[in-house]
Amino acid sequence: PTPQAILDNKSRQKRVKINVGGEKHEILWENLGKQPDTRLGQLKNARSHEEILELCEDYSLEDNEYFFDRQPKAFAIILNLYRTSKLHLAEEICVVEFLDELEYWGVDEHQLDPCCQLKLQQRRDQINDDVKKDSELLFIVGEDEFGDSNLDKIKKHIWDLFEKSLTLPQRITGFLSLFFILLSVLTLSLSTVPDLQELGCKSTNQSACVYAVAQTQNMTMTEAADAYPEELEVKEHYVLDELEIVCIVWFTLEYLLRMFAAPNKPKFFRGWLNTIDLIAILPFYVSLFLVHFDTAGRVLQVLRVIRILRIFKLARHSTGLQSLGFTLRHSYQNLGVLLLFIAVGVIIFSALAYFAERDDNSRNFESIPHSFYWALITMTTVGYGDIVPTTIIGKIISMVAGVCGLVVIALPVGIISNNFQLFYEEQKRKEKAFKRRKEMEKF
Amino acid sequence: PTPQAILDNKSRQKRVKINVGGEKHEILWENLGKQPDTRLGQLKNARSHEEILELCEDYSLEDNEYFFDRQPKAFAIILNLYRTSKLHLAEEICVVEFLDELEYWGVDEHQLDPCCQLKLQQRRDQINDDVKKDSELLFIVGEDEFGDSNLDKIKKHIWDLFEKSLTLPQRITGFLSLFFILLSVLTLSLSTVPDLQELGCKSTNQSACVYAVAQTQNMTMTEAADAYPEELEVKEHYVLDELEIVCIVWFTLEYLLRMFAAPNKPKFFRGWLNTIDLIAILPFYVSLFLVHFDTAGRVLQVLRVIRILRIFKLARHSTGLQSLGFTLRHSYQNLGVLLLFIAVGVIIFSALAYFAERDDNSRNFESIPHSFYWALITMTTVGYGDIVPTTIIGKIISMVAGVCGLVVIALPVGIISNNFQLFYEEQKRKEKAFKRRKEMEKF
Amino acid sequence: PTPQAILDNKSRQKRVKINVGGEKHEILWENLGKQPDTRLGQLKNARSHEEILELCEDYSLEDNEYFFDRQPKAFAIILNLYRTSKLHLAEEICVVEFLDELEYWGVDEHQLDPCCQLKLQQRRDQINDDVKKDSELLFIVGEDEFGDSNLDKIKKHIWDLFEKSLTLPQRITGFLSLFFILLSVLTLSLSTVPDLQELGCKSTNQSACVYAVAQTQNMTMTEAADAYPEELEVKEHYVLDELEIVCIVWFTLEYLLRMFAAPNKPKFFRGWLNTIDLIAILPFYVSLFLVHFDTAGRVLQVLRVIRILRIFKLARHSTGLQSLGFTLRHSYQNLGVLLLFIAVGVIIFSALAYFAERDDNSRNFESIPHSFYWALITMTTVGYGDIVPTTIIGKIISMVAGVCGLVVIALPVGIISNNFQLFYEEQKRKEKAFKRRKEMEKF
Amino acid sequence: PTPQAILDNKSRQKRVKINVGGEKHEILWENLGKQPDTRLGQLKNARSHEEILELCEDYSLEDNEYFFDRQPKAFAIILNLYRTSKLHLAEEICVVEFLDELEYWGVDEHQLDPCCQLKLQQRRDQINDDVKKDSELLFIVGEDEFGDSNLDKIKKHIWDLFEKSLTLPQRITGFLSLFFILLSVLTLSLSTVPDLQELGCKSTNQSACVYAVAQTQNMTMTEAADAYPEELEVKEHYVLDELEIVCIVWFTLEYLLRMFAAPNKPKFFRGWLNTIDLIAILPFYVSLFLVHFDTAGRVLQVLRVIRILRIFKLARHSTGLQSLGFTLRHSYQNLGVLLLFIAVGVIIFSALAYFAERDDNSRNFESIPHSFYWALITMTTVGYGDIVPTTIIGKIISMVAGVCGLVVIALPVGIISNNFQLFYEEQKRKEKAFKRRKEMEKF
């Protein structure tokens, strides 16, 4: 039709039919003019056949109808903008889809009413977070690519042996791994029990040692060690010592094999589970080296303590521990807030208690830093009772500290707890899906 | 119409009307071609009258309209896939229904946009869980089927007597059952109170006993028992002893009758409420048997302690306790996580504290296993204060342990608490529905 | 039209148009026959003009259209039942409305799919609960009706004086009421402080008292009271005594005036706030009466203690306390569960601890009932530390008790806490609405 | 058309078509008459062309159709009111939008069904709250307006230096500010450690001081200070003293510069972050002044304690602390409820415990106010154990107090915790949005 016909038609009609995907909407022409920059506003001002077809898919002047091949639901919402100049969100439409439609119709998202503006942003953030978390979780349980060479096939076998638990050998390996972790921790714990300790030679001079042992026949082990500090020492039982070596051998073997078979070395070294594995074996070898230095006593002690961190190797076998790690790393801001709240509380209450108690109770509240312990033990409601206030003011401060502790610690812990819940359920769901996929692959 | 007419018609028209249950959608023919494997894609390529009628219920070439007798709401969403190649979920449609529709239209569920993919899976899991839980709860409160013989009628009467509380006799039985549970627990508790104990004969030699009693006239009961360890012992009061026997008689009777009347024996023996009933009476009979052996003293003690487990018989009378049991059994993974977290925390902190304190405070932190107690009492924030650190490092460790305890225990407890809440409300609702049904049956 | 015309028309047409409130649905006639008992099933089988008009509002054989004047949204869902034999709930429709529509269309609600069955029941329960709670809350903040006589007007003035806080006199009364509650509690607290006590005459024999006072010049008050137990006693300071009487006078006056002015006497006596008011004054008058009996010493003590319950009079001035009361009364089942859990835990752990500790630590774990205190103090994580286990088994039991306490107490407290939150917010909202209405009435 | 034609038409037709934005609804004329005050009710009674056009945009008697240029979705819901006399809310429509539509159609919102009435009010309150909170948060992170003069430009530079962290100088300033806060708190803490204190001159008489020092050569610092109380005192180390002065100089400078540069002075003085800054420096200057008065010892002590409040200056650098402050100020009602609950509990339990324990344990439970400490330490589950009940009744009371403490404190803390969570997430979101905007401005 000629531009004139179009103009005539438009001016003759009060209303216009907008056919969106088969759903026919009617609206006054003048209302469309209220938003001139949008697609429909442009339609109102379009004067030629070409202009119109650029805006819509099809139209008919006789029916006074313009056809758009888009989804009708979101459009129904958007059309209200022309009528009431207000744009509200509908619960039912996925926010991503809605934004796509807004773009098509040339409507700016800032025209949303304030009450829905907030909602839009929240839901968009939510979706972005979900997708991001999703990809990270996939990274953890994700599939690894191996090459096709023979060596690669062996590598894949070794890798699957330690990573999966579908076949019997894989399950046995998993069980052994778990067994040695528990054995190792048990060994360390038992090695400190006095009844399981024995008297050993400290000096390299064997005869001096034998002489010393002979001299201390009627003493307890500790007395003997004290009597001949140069020659004798109280050691862990030799069986525990040997068990420890067995564990270390397994851990070392496991780590080396895994490192050798890892399809993606950088990812292997970045993985925190592997870092824990390394921490579990390194101290032993460092001790072996350091034992030749006389002055390394203190360091050896520390290395011995570090052995306890092997317990974190359990994370490889427990979704719960992995979720804990995941939560802590992703809630580091919330953990920071928790520590900050606690720190602020501890500093304030220990300072107040110190000033209140220092005259009457200076042995317990010796200085502000000494009072930190009391303040934290009170705020966490542990309340050992080894340090208690004795003055009225001190008692009032400890009452306030107790209540503040309850309130202030509950706040960030609530957030962290929520995060953990989400991660844990997500992880469980992913694992289930992954396992289902794996089992289908087996057949 | 001839295939030629169909082809002509299709090529003449730019758009097509899809009538789904009366709702008319319009879309460009070319858009339908984007998804050739789906029902609508096949429609585009259909060439004969028969082919078309296999895909839709009815059509008319003049109106250019194809009729499908399906629900229009889900279709509106699915149609967008052809326009934007994106498929989003709508909040308003039940996910089970939506999947049915996807299948009808030949659309794969994996074509959902990532943002909605997650939602779909969550809701489907949710529904599956709900349905599964539902059926389990029904199992507990469910109806039992009895036969029609006279014996079966008696059995049904006995069974209802113990299981329901609709008629007066049933209520009385319920009350008696509750009364004897409480009486039994009270008896056990009171039997340990020194003021309610009495001096009794241990030896079977009566005259020796009488003599011993005569000799210990001015002593306390404990002294007397110590003076004549062979002849005398401090026993619970004979009234308590008799009450205990009355309770046992009732419990035995109840159990036997219930076992006799149970309509479904395997289910009866699998039920954990019945297992508790058995545990409540067995120790008594085992003791009766064991008392003839001199060396059974230790075992008798243990059997005596087990009597306290009768308190769990209360579960039959309390929805709360049943929900607790239900929650614990269904949250066993979460409980495992809780125990694992606690175990890891306890082992780490007790090891650290042991190494920090062993020189200055070796009496309290004797070894790592001995320090477990301190670590757990600190992490649960009980904090008795009987074992406290004395070194600076030890104090810092106990501060960290307290904070970690708060955080780490809060995480799984939050999940378990949510589970409990859901179970408990569900159970309450079910019970209400069940009771309503029962009461309607009475009339 | 004749029945024949109707039948002909039906058999000629494959589909039928159902016009529900202007929305036209199309469906195959045969599908309607699947549910013959419903309104549409009956429509299929209707044979005469009259029958049809009984089922729908209007119809036209030419258009093959039947008109129903109902809402189209719920119908769209219901129509699916004919197509797929499945009925699903839509999120968007209020459940009450949906049930109304189901009834109109003659569809039984049990035809809902299991996945939506649950949802329906939950939402219906929810709505019923909300409405019930609502009416109860209205009862509390609700309006009272007074008559029109002069006496009634005075009564209304007095009533408003104590119940509302819109005008200045009303606010002053409210402030005075609050002031006297706090004063009364303060008086009771201070009267127990030794420094604020004084020596008073116990005997009615004045001269004996004066003599006794003279003899005890150099003693402390307690010593004096002990030396002349018949004549002297340590009393609260006379000023506190007088303040107490002032408070009692106010409370009595307030109660009598409120009772006199109450528009609804039964409601007045049923109200628990008024019962608290009564409890706050009764003990005083009972003491006045009992003081003439020599043997009433013990009862007088108890009456004195009961005075502390006056603090609950604060509930009249605090939404928080009212919500607490409301929560406790409506969560009595949950409180019962909490107490039951605690009771079960306490009994089990105290029995176990008693048997574990009685040989080594019989002074602390003297009997099971004596151990209740230890068990509860451990389970609530208060952990005073005055009673601690000394044996290994006892320590393990207390560790388990601590963890169980944390878990088991968290479960019902979570539910109660949620209830409180709901009540409190509801109450706040109601109060705001009520206040707004009141303030509008003033103008 | 003439009024007669309109009337004729209306009486001829049983139904009417209501075209709302293209969606055609049909309804019986008589149903429209049920709500005569609404727009549609008036339409039914409208008799002339003009009257009708006042109510709707367009109409056609032939089609029996009336056109309204409004959104169809809300109308579908509203139309049900005419059919069933019930008005229900739809989940999917924004409540603000729905109210607008209700107004247009002349329907009163009180005609909503009770089940939806509640929902409406909740959602409206929610939206109002959200918008209000939003504007307050904007106030905090909001933009400040500066003039265009040169001085204003300098001011803006200074202001940005302290308020923002986009450029390097701004980051350095922020880091310095943080550093001095921590240094200051550290200084105060360390100054109380005995090992870091030194003996200083108290008297202005130098020679007396020197003499005193000479005399006390072999004494500890404390002994020396005690021996010559007029001349000597134990002071903080002079380095700490100097560090404190450096911090004060920085804080003063910062405060003055910020005050000078503040674009909006009233807002500056109202801001609580700035008040904290003032509190952080004032005590020092007041001490400087007061030190000249001999009798100011006590006040000086208090001023020294107040220095610890500087830790709150951290709030400027931590979203968490700001959210805490924000939460506490907006949850003041909930905090009030918490304190009230605690106060009521403390008063009741301390009174009960006092009456139970005063005879056997009067040293610990000396009076009701003295027992407050015990009651609160029990209710918060801190449980130091320095004061424990010894009587049976006292033990029962402390058990009840422990359980009540757990329950009663959990209730308001739950609400406060929820509030904090909302504020914190909101704040984080705002900050992110603000930062994004800022960074876009830089380019």
Ligand SMILES: [K+]
């Ligand atoms: K404690």
Ligand SMILES: [K+]
């Ligand atoms: K504690």
